[in-house]
Amino acid sequence: MGAGREVPISLDGVRDKNLMQLKKLNTVLFPVRYNDKYYADALASGEFTKLAYYGDICVGSIACRLEKKEGGAICVYIMTLGVLAPYRGLGIGTRLLNHVLDLSSKQNMSEVYLHVQTNNQDAINFYKKFGFEITDTIENYYTNITPPDCYVLTKYITQNKQ
Numbered sequence: 001m002g003a004g005r006e007v008p009i010s011l012d013g014v015r016d017k018n019l020m021q022l023k024k025l026n027t028v029l030f031p032v033r034y035n036d037k038y039y040a041d042a043l044a045s046g047e048f049t050k051l052a053y054y055g056d057i058c059v060g061s062i063a064c065r066l067e068k069k070e071g072g073a074i075c076v077y078i079m080t081l082g083v084l085a086p087y088r089g090l091g092i093g094t095r096l097l098n099h100v101l102d103l104s105s106k107q108n109m110s111e112v113y114l115h116v117q118t119n120n121q122d123a124i125n126f127y128k129k130f131g132f133e134i135t136d137t138i139e140n141y142y143t144n145i146t147p148p149d150c151y152v153l154t155k156y157i158t159q160n161k162q
Contacts, residue, residue, distance in 0.1 A: 009092055011050040011099060014042055014063070021051055021058045029082035031145050038079060041065040047103055048076060052083065052092045059087040062096040069110075076104050078114035097130055105157050113154040118147050127153045 014022055019039060026034055042049040042063040052060035060083035064076050078100065083092045104112050116123045118137070136152035 007055045009090070009095055010053045011095065012053060013047065014049045014051055014061075016043070018051065019043070022049075022061050022063065025051075025058065025061050025082065025084070026080060028084065030080060032142070034080075038063070042079065045076075048100055050096060050099060052096055054087050054090065054092065059084045060092045060096060062100055064100060073110050074107075076100060076109050076112040078112060081114075093126065097127075101130065101155070101157070109157060111154055111156050113152060115141060115150040116153055117142065117145070118149045118151055124151065124153070127155075131155050 012018070022042065023034075023039070042065070045064045045066050048062075048064035048066065050062055051058050052062075060081075062081045063079045065079055067075050067077050069075055078097075081093060081096055083096075101112060112132075113135070114127070114132075115138070116127070124134070132153040132155045134151045135154040138150050138152065140148045141150040142148045
C-alpha cells in the first residue's frame with residue numbers, strides 16, 4: 001500500500017446500542033443462530049467482547065463468556081471470533097484475539113478456551129499460532145451442521161508473579 005493509504009483498525013466495546021452490529025455479523029459469519037443468552041453473556045463480559053472496525057466499517061467481532069471453574073478461578077470462553085471474508089488476512093482476527101489474551105493475563109485468568117468444528121482447519125491453525133492446544137474432542141456437539149463434532153482448544157495462561 002502506498003503512503004497515506006493505511007486504513008486504521010479499531011476495536012469498540014459491545015453495548016445495547018450497537019448489539020445489532022454483533023447480531024448482523026454473526027448471521028453472516030456462522031452457520032448457527034445464537035440465542036438471547038449468548039448476547040446477554042457477551043454484554044456481561046464487558047471488555048472481553050469487542051467489535052472490530054476497518055475504518056468505519058464493522059468487519060469482525062470476538063464475543064466471550066466469563067466462567068467460574070471449580071475452586072473459584074475464572075476462565076474465558078470464546079463463544080465466537082469472526083471476520084468478514086473480504087477483510088481476512090489484515091490482522092483483524094489477530095488483533096481481536098490478542099486483546100482477549102492480554103486482558104486475560106492482566107486480570108489473572110488461568111485459561112482461555114473455545115470449541116472449533118473438527119473440519120475447520122483454518123481456525124485450528126489460527127489458534128495454534130497463539131499457543132492453543134487441542135485438549136478434548138466432543139462428539140455430536142453441534143446440531144444441524146456437519147460434521148457435528150468439535151475440538152476443545154485451550155490456552156493456559158502463565159501468570160507473571162510480581
